[in-house]
Amino acid sequence: MIEVSHLTKRYGDHTAVSDLSFTIEDGQIYGFLGPNGAGKSTTMNIMTGCLAATSGEVKAGGHDIFEESRQAKRMIGYLPEIPPLYPDRTPREYLDFVGRAKGLTGKELDGQVRHVMAVTQITDMADRLIENLSKGYKQRVGIAQALLGDPEVIILDEPTVGLDPRQIIEIRDLIKSLGEKHTVILSSHILSEVQAVCQTILIISKGKLVACDTAENLEKLFAGTTTVELTVEASPREAAEILHALGHITGIRTEPLEDGQCRLLLDTDSENGDTVCRDVFFAFSQARRPILRMNTTRASLEDIFMELTSGQDAEGAGKKEADEV
């Protein structure tokens, strides 16, 4: 368990992290979400003792990361944004060094090195120089390093950045499997990734925690409106007349299409989504105007993310990153 309380980090006049407090419970996968420059890496660096906070404290299993750094650091495995690898060593030599630095010796060391190489599937590459490995394998060596010493918490800073789609899926699966035994915290600016892997999401913007909940709860909390989108065989005027009598619709946008068809967007409260669909279906069938397509869209996590991080000039950046997915 990691407790972060009132963490603040200033660089001169610039505040990177401001009064951040949260608790990481055991046995979950946490996602640290935020646009670039939101303070994710800074927070992770402070949590792992790589960086000193201006004020506030971090406790891992009750041990302060600075006061009792040895005990605290043994509980945490960390993969920084750039995997800290020695290019002129082989993965086996590298893991041997890290294992010894974490206090492992003899048979236990050999066993653990073998184990983490098997888990991260780098055994085949164990005796090649790290500089000759592909980016995906380098990332795996970095993760293997974090796993040594069997830490309770594994912190991964942007573990899938710069990988190809296939490697991304492999790393995500690996992270999910790690989540069965360890508490995992991963940071990302990619929404779908956090959504796919994490149980709890912490959204951080401009150095502040703006939300901390499960993905579903966040959606429920912020999904104010539902939009029903449908394409009908009717002119916009006819469609407007048919819809006129229906309740629960808070807004109608129409858009004529070719062949006498028309696209409609109906806004409604989230709890009335299904009712509106039913009413629309019967109304159009009674008027003998076929509905060709109909579906509802709820506010997605992406919208929530945009809403939470917008108005803080991160909007453009956030949107662009979301598009990268």
Add this chain to the structure above:
Amino acid sequence: MRAVFRHELSSYFSGVTGYVFGAFLLLFTGIYTMAYNLKSALANFEYVLGNMSFIFLIIVPILTMKVIAEERRQKTDQLLYSLPLTMTGVVAGKYAALLVMFLIPIGIISLYPILLSAFGNVYLPAAFSSIIGFFFLGAALIAIGMFISSITESQAVAAGVCFAVMLLNYFISSLADYVSSTAFASFAAFTALILVLGGIFRLMTRSGFASLVLTAVLEGCLLTGYILNSRAFEGLFPKIMGQLSLFDRFYQFVDGIFDLRSIVYFLTVTGLFLFLSVQSLEKRRWSE
């Protein structure tokens, strides 16, 4: 610390640095032994080491340039920070590995006087005391090189600065002869030093007021001392310059004087720069 030591040592052996360092040292020892002991038939091995001490200007930068700078460049320093290691342990492990790399050629060199004594009358105590002096001088210079490597992330800059510092130290006692030894010249030189110190302090703390106060206080002390006893300032600056020379201390060993004070001096310099290296690593954690 042991993990860092093992890791560093094995990377010296798998890389080229350690071999280049050892080869250079042995090559020059070989050439000078050939010239002095074999060609000129001198029975004093200490002259060999005395005359080749300039070799440190080249080999210390080669050995130490990447020891910490490379960690920063590769971002592996983050690994060291996140592992359950202390910075003192990291510096001690790295320094111990450097010392072992230095001790290996020293061990080979130690055989030379013994080999030579088979063919003539070599005074072994003087030869070995100079080897001991040579080792402690090298140890101190390596500590300085390590500190320089810790303040930059570029190997080239580390090597360049290290070379410049070694060069300055090598010539500092000769330079001292050219410095005016009047009391006022010393006063002026100290004033210049205080200003430089104030500037460095300003750069490191980014506090204009504190550095002004520091400069004013130091300058005040200096001025008071100068007014009260200006005669004490005569020749003081060149004298201090001479005292800073590590190489001069070593020449005493070459002259056949085994001076424990010099050993203590070398050890103090070593300790000071190892301490500064630790501080340099710790500082980065605060201001990165």
